[in-house]
Amino acid sequence: MPNLTLTFNNPFPVTLQVGDEAWYLDIDTAQEIKLGTITDITDLILTIDIVSGSQPPTTADFVFFKKDTRAHVGQLKGYYAEAQFRNNTTAYAELFSVGSEVFESSK
Numbered sequence: 001m002p003n004l005t006l007t008f009n010n011p012f013p014v015t016l017q018v019g020d021e022a023w024y025l026d027i028d029t030a031q032e033i034k035l036g037t038i039t040d041i042t043d044l045i046l047t048i049d050i051v052s053g054s055q056p057p058t059t060a061d062f063v064f065f066k067k068d069t070r071a072h073v074g075q076l077k078g079y080y081a082e083a084q085f086r087n088n089t090t091a092y093a094e095l096f097s098v099g100s101e102v103f104e105s106s107k
Helices: none
Strands: 003-007 021-026 031-042 045-050 062-066
Touching: 003 031
Parallel strands: none
Antiparallel strands: 003 045, 021 031, 021 062, 031 045
């Protein structure tokens, strides 16, 4: 697939990574259009491996990014976690419930 290079005036969010999907909102049609996968991030420049048939955004369009949901779900990842609860009040307080979700992610 061909590459598209976009230059921005402002820094990117710190969470933006290679592999994220680049999208834009077409201001004229109010339609979300997928550009493709981000392949390189340098300073204010993005390189995107664009989806075939995708038109580049205009300067009036709103560009945004989406994480890959297969890799970035809302659960903790890793082999170790530690939690500590503190009660800084002198009044009586009771912890009602603590829960966790544990699953084997790899071997």
